Amino acid sequence: MTQMTMVTAINDALRSEMRADERVVLLGEDVGKEGGVFRVTAGLQQEFGEDRVVDTPLSETGIMGAAVGMALGGLRPVPEIQFADFIYPALDQLVNEASKYRYRSGGEYTCPMTVRVPVGGGIRGGHYHSQSPESMFIHTAGLKVVCPSNPYDAKGLLLSSIRDPDPVLFFEPKRVYRALKMDVPEEDYTVDLSSAKVVREGEHVTCVAYGAMLFEAVAAAEEVKQQGIDVEVIDLRTLWPLDADTVVESVKKTGRLCVVHEAARACGLGGEMVAEVCEKAFLHLEAPPRRITGWDTPFPYTLENEYLPLAHRITPALLETARY
Amino acid sequence: MEIQQSYPPSALPWGGDQEVFAVLDNEGHASASKDPRLPLALVKRIYETMLRGRIIDERLMKLQRQGRIGFHVGAEGEEAAIVASAAAMEPQDWLAPCYREVAAALYRGLPLQTYIDNMYGNADDTCLGRQMPDHVTARDQRYVSVTAPIGTQITQAVGLAWASKLKREDVVSAAYFGDGATSSNDFHAAMNFAGVFKTPCLFLLRNNGWAISVPADRQTASRTYADKGIAYGVPAVRCDGNDALAVYATVSAARARAAAGEGPTLIELVTYRLGPHTTSDDPTVYRDKAEVEEHAKADPIVRLRKYLEHQGAWTTEDEQRFTAEAQAELKGCIDKAENTPEPSIASMFEDVYATMPAHLAEQQRQCVEGPRAKKKH
Ligand SMILES: Cc1ncc(C[n+]2csc(CCOP(=O)(O)OP(=O)(O)O)c2C)c(N)n1
Ligand SMILES: [Mg+2]
Numbered sequence: 225m226t227q228m229t230m231v232t233a234i235n236d237a238l239r240s241e242m243r244a245d246e247r248v249v250l251l252g253e254d255v256g257k258e259g260g261v262f263r264v265t266a267g268l269q270q271e272f273g274e275d276r277v278v279d280t281p282l283s284e285t286g287i288m289g290a291a292v293g294m295a296l297g298g299l300r301p302v303p304e305i306q307f308a309d310f311i312y313p314a315l316d317q318l319v320n321e322a323s324k325y326r327y328r329s330g331g332e333y334t335c336p337m338t339v340r341v342p343v344g345g346g347i348r349g350g351h352y353h354s355q356s357p358e359s360m361f362i363h364t365a366g367l368k369v370v371c372p373s374n375p376y377d378a379k380g381l382l383l384s385s386i387r388d389p390d391p392v393l394f395f396e397p398k399r400v401y402r403a404l405k406m407d408v409p410e411e412d413y414t415v416d417l418s419s420a421k422v423v424r425e426g427e428h429v430t431c432v433a434y435g436a437m438l439f440e441a442v443a444a445a446e447e448v449k450q451q452g453i454d455v456e457v458i459d460l461r462t463l464w465p466l467d468a469d470t471v472v473e474s475v476k477k478t479g480r481l482c483v484v485h486e487a488a489r490a491c492g493l494g495g496e497m498v499a500e501v502c503e504k505a506f507l508h509l510e511a512p513p514r515r516i517t518g519w520d521t522p523f524p525y526t527l528e529n530e531y532l533p534l535a536h537r538i539t540p541a542l543l544e545t546a547r548y
Numbered sequence: 549m550e551i552q553q554s555y556p557p558s559a560l561p562w563g564g565d566q567e568v569f570a571v572l573d574n575e576g577h578a579s580a581s582k583d584p585r586l587p588l589a590l591v592k593r594i595y596e597t598m599l600r601g602r603i604i605d606e607r608l609m610k611l612q613r614q615g616r617i618g619f620h621v622g623a624e625g626e627e628a629a630i631v632a633s634a635a636a637m638e639p640q641d642w643l644a645p646c647y648r649e650v651a652a653a654l655y656r657g658l659p660l661q662t663y664i665d666n667m668y669g670n671a672d673d674t675c676l677g678r679q680m681p682d683h684v685t686a687r688d689q690r691y692v693s694v695t696a697p698i699g700t701q702i703t704q705a706v707g708l709a710w711a712s713k714l715k716r717e718d719v720v721s722a723a724y725f726g727d728g729a730t731s732s733n734d735f736h737a738a739m740n741f742a743g744v745f746k747t748p749c750l751f752l753l754r755n756n757g758w759a760i761s762v763p764a765d766r767q768t769a770s771r772t773y774a775d776k777g778i779a780y781g782v783p784a785v786r787c788d789g790n791d792a793l794a795v796y797a798t799v800s801a802a803r804a805r806a807a808a809g810e811g812p813t814l815i816e817l818v819t820y821r822l823g824p825h826t827t828s829d830d831p832t833v834y835r836d837k838a839e840v841e842e843h844a845k846a847d848p849i850v851r852l853r854k855y856l857e858h859q860g861a862w863t864t865e866d867e868q869r870f871t872a873e874a875q876a877e878l879k880g881c882i883d884k885a886e887n888t889p890e891p892s893i894a895s896m897f898e899d900v901y902a903t904m905p906a907h908l909a910e911q912q913r914q915c916v917e918g919p920r921a922k923k924k925h
Contacts, residue, residue, distance in 0.1 A: 257834045258761035281731035281767050282698055282759050310697055313733055348618040348925055350680035352696030490907070519897065519911045525618075526669035526677030527896050529921035536919045 225407040230400050233375035233408045234264050234340075237382040238302065240412060242272050248386060249294060251278040252287055252304030252340075261306055262342060262401055288314035288339070292322050295335040300386055308343040308395065309355045322391040323366030338385040338392045343371070344436050344486055345518075345532055346399035350525035356435075356487035356518065361393050362464040362496070368417060369464040371395040373438035375406050377461055380415030388417060395463075397435035420467040422474065426456035428546045430474040432497060433484040434460040437533060441484050444538035453546045463493055471497065472504045479510035480545045486532050489517040511548035516541045568818055569798055570788035574846055576854025584797040588861045594635050594655075594792055595852045595862070596870060598627035601651035602849055603874045604660075605823070607882075608667060612827040616886070617667050618925075621682045623648045625822030628848030629754050629789035631655050633722065633817070636799035637750075642712075642721040643691045644705035646698075647682055648754070649724045656689040664881040670888040676899075677891045699725060699732025702751065706742045709749035709806070720806045722750040722799075727767050728759025730776060739780040739814065748806035750799065751782070751814040754789065756821035757843075761834035777814040789817030790848040793855070819848070890924075 228236065242248045250265060256279035259266030269277035280287050284305055291301040305311045311318075322335040345354035361367050368390055372378040378396070385392040423438070424445055433441035438459050445455035456474050460467070475481050481501050483494035494515035501513060516533040524531050571582045605622035612620045623630055626648065634643065634652035643652055650663060662674060666684045669677030674685050675693070685693035692708075695701060705723030712719035729735055730753065742749055755773050757764050770776055777784025783805075787798040795817060802813035820843035824831050831840075856862035897904065897912035904912070 253759075254761045259833070261760065261828070279762050279766060282728035282762070283731040283733070285733055286731065312697070348680070350683065350696075351678065352683075353680065489911075519915065520908060521897055521900050521911075522678065524678045524896050525680050526673075526890050526925060527893065528925045529923055530893055530896065530915060532921075534921055536921055540919060 225409055227405040228375045228408040229402045229405050230372070230375045230378045230396065231262060231264050231402060233379040234382055234396065235266060235268070236408065236410070237379040238265065238268060239271065241383060241386050242268065242276065244412070245300060247298065247300040248302060249276050249278070249299050250302050250304065251280050251291065253280060253282055253306050255279060255304050260304065262398070264340070264396070265304070284310055284312075284314040285317065288317035288322070291337050291339070292317055292325075292335055295322075295337040295391075296325070296333055301337045302340060302386060303337065304340045306342070307353050308341045308357055309352045311341060311357065318361070318367065318391075319364050323364050326390065327366060334389055335391045336389050338382070338388075338394050340394050340396060342398045343395040344397045344399055345523055345528050346436060348525065348528065351523040354523040354528065356485070358393075358395055358463055359487055359492050362493060363491075366390070367464070368392040368462070369395065370417065370462050371397065371435045372461060373397065373400060373435055373459050374404065375408050377415050377459075379408055380413050381417065381461060383412065384414040384417050387414070395435065399436040400439075415461065418462045418465050418467050420461055420470040421459045422456060422470065423459045424455065424457040426454035426478065428454045428478055429480040429482060429542055430456045430458065430471065430478045431482045431484065431538070431542060432458045432460060432471055434463060435486070437484045437486055440533065440535045440538055443535040444542055447535065447539045448542045448546070451543065453542065455542055466496070466500070468500050468504070472501060475501050475505045476508045479508050480548070481509075481513040482516060482538070482541050482545055483513070484516045484533050484538055486518045488520045489515055490520050492517055511545045514541050514545050568786045568788050569794050570791045571793040571797065572791045572851050572855055574851060576851050576858055578793060578855060582794070582797070584793055586793065586796060588856070588859055590635065591792070591852070591856060592861060594632050594796070595849075595856055597631045597651055597655045598792070598849050598852065599870065600654065600874045601627050601631065603871060604878060607875070607878055609823075609827065611882070617681055619681045619827055620667070621647050621826040622823045623651060625843065625847065626754055626756055626789065626819045627651060628792040628795050628852065629752075629817040629819045630724070632792040632795035633752050633799045636796045637720065637722055637803055638718070639690075640717075640719050641690065641803070642705065642708040642719065643689070644701040644708060644721060644723040645691060645694055646701065646724045646726060646729065646754070647694050647696065650682060650684055652724070653684060653686045653689045653691040656691065658684070658686045658689050658691070660877060661881045661884060662686070664878070664885045665888065668885040668888070669891070670885055671891045672885070672888050673891070676895045699729045699734035701725065702729065702732070702738040703734045703741070705749050706738045706745075706747050709742070709747035709812075710745060713748055718807055720748045720750065720803050722752050724752045724754060726759060727753065727755040727757070727764040727773060728762065730773060731767055739776065739782050742812035743781040746809070746811035748809070749812045750802050750806060751812065752799070753814060753816045754819055755816050756819050758821050758825070758835070760825045760829060772816060774814060774816040782812050782814050784814035784816065786816045786818060789819030790846045790851065792848060792852045820846070822847075
């Protein structure tokens with residue numbers, strides 16, 4: 225075990241998989257010589273050379289289209305999009321190509337690739353360095369969407385993603401990158417995709433979160449505990465395909481649901497989660513399910529902590545839901 | 549200076565062997581045959597804005613290090629490319645900037661206080677703290693709102709020019725962008741549209757040697773960036789971007805072409821980013837100090853100052869007086885910005901649409917009446 229941040233844990237996962245599997249190739253803007261603007265790929269070009277850790281020209285279309293081609297051609301590309309906010313020029317390749325190759329070719333062709341994407345706010349990034357566009361990709365059949373909240377899960381989920389036969393969008397919450405260290409095994413291990421984790425058991429309310437907001441949900445749960453309310457917190461870890469069973473089982477126990485995400489509310493994952501729970505556990509519900517999310521505005525700069533669904537907004541929602 | 553038509557391909561040698569148009573040497577001596585002989589008052593105004601830009605950059609860099617502002621993107625070394633090009637455009641022309649050209653807006657009269665309020669994202673910031681610092685918007689200066697996604701302003705500049713063409717106005721547009729942006733989809737679409745529709749627009753390509761850590765020779769396999777004009781039938785020239793007189797002459801010639809209905813021009817302004825990409829960047833990871841020192845010898849501010857001195861139009865006392873005044877003005881703006889409150893919570897929900905829809909009005913009410921975050925950003 226070594227104490228690692230999420231940055232070092234992801235770096236460690238990439239390094240070990242590149243040592244084990246020479247089909248793994250990294251490509252993106254500034255990922256090579258600089259080691260990425262967040263230093264996630266630091267040292268990898270030195271170890272694996274310029275052919276496997278590639279500084280590309282400034283084109284997300286180029287990065288993604290080339291990655292699709294590399295995947296078709298038998299490699300396991302791990303393209304990086306520098307910020308989620310800049311993924312849009314790559315949408316055609318993701319939405320119309322990578323996600324549909326298997327289906328449209330009757331399984332003849334597949335695109336095993338893992339797109340690493342720093343995501344989310346809380347780093348004074350304004351609306352072009354803070355977005356959380358995960359729902360757009362969840363809405364696209366054929367893509368898997370992952371978002372770890374901590375270094376241990378980040379390494380295990382990334383190794384699972386790279387080995388997965390389908391394209392995965394791997395969202396890395398920037399706010400967590402260096403926020404905490406934890407014990408991470410140096411050896412190979414995986415965390416299964418589509419496995420949510422109960423990170424805190426409780427009787428009264430189920431609170432579902434992921435990425436950076438998981439910590440806010442846990443902080444809010446601690447706060448309401450002082451008022452005798454026991455919150456069960458679930459870290460989704462994989463956003464799609466959804467591990468609905470874990471959530472539904474929890475709600476059957478607690479009868480109450482709060483979902484937290486920093487992405488905007490309209491058509492966010494929270495809405496899908498609430499619908500799922502209503503369909504599968506309606507008769508167990510004792511309070512209206514609640515969504516605590518980013519507002520339906522662009523992401524602001526100065527007021528970002530008022531935009532984000534931080535603990536100050538989760539706590540009252542948990543109390544109201546518990547006391548409904 | 550004359551602009552050569554690149555399509556049909558001319559007999560002129562294009563590319564690496566193509567001359568970089570320059571007027572000034574590093575000692576500020578102008579080539580007699582190329583000197584555009586601009587009125588000294590104009591050159592002084594260009595010089596003062598360049599110097600002011602440098603002074604502001606140095607101060608903002610320190611403010612960021614002190615944690616008083618969150619971010620800054622400077623233009624150290626690129627002042628001639630930015631200011632002299634803006635000076636060569638007419639006041640009614642559109643500027644579609646990247647994020648490094650605020651000095652162009654200042655040249656056109658953007659009040660310094662407005663810029664500094666943007667750096668603080670306070671209640672007086674035109675965009676109400678919604679954007680990161682340096683993402684200014686300046687409608688009075690016909691300087692469109694700065695965006696971060698690379699390249700998007702280039703196609704928009706074609707549209708701005710197209711609009712003026714359809715409206716039969718004497719308005720030309722200029723898009724500023726970096727060497728990195730030439731790899732974006734928008735650059736290619738913009739060049740293609742501009743070539744096909746002969747829109748009156750200028751593509752001002754600041755080739756500053758780097759796109760964060762990616763060197764300009766890794767960004768393209770073309771011999772030069774100007775070469776890219778050939779494929780699109782857009783005439784292109786290379787110009788010493790650290791030579792304010794050369795930049796002015798080149799841009800005003802291209803502007804005249806555009807205004808005469810002869811279409812777009814791609815201008816590669818060969819310059820160098822002396823500072824970090826932004827305050828978030830540490831260039832020592834990817835480039836040698838020696839390279840920077842070499843380029844610092846062609847500092848555009850020093851070259852133009854020497855030129856003015858040779859003309860007897862600028863003295864050491866002028867330099868000291870101007871610097872002191874610029875610093876005092878800046879200090880006043882910073883003090884005021886630091887004493888201006890944050891934008892209101894309610895303002896976060898405004899300007900999403902012309903009329904606030906019901907769901908946003910409800911969210912605005914919830915947020916305003918709800919609990920406040922424990923920490924400022
Ligand atoms: C579409 C997109 N991808 C990536 C980025 C991140 N990014 C910001 S600036 C930059 C480099 C731009 O280089 P260049 O165009 O040469 O302009 P310069 O900064 O040198 O002025 C990159 C990659 C971005 N802003 N937009
Ligand atoms: Mg550049």
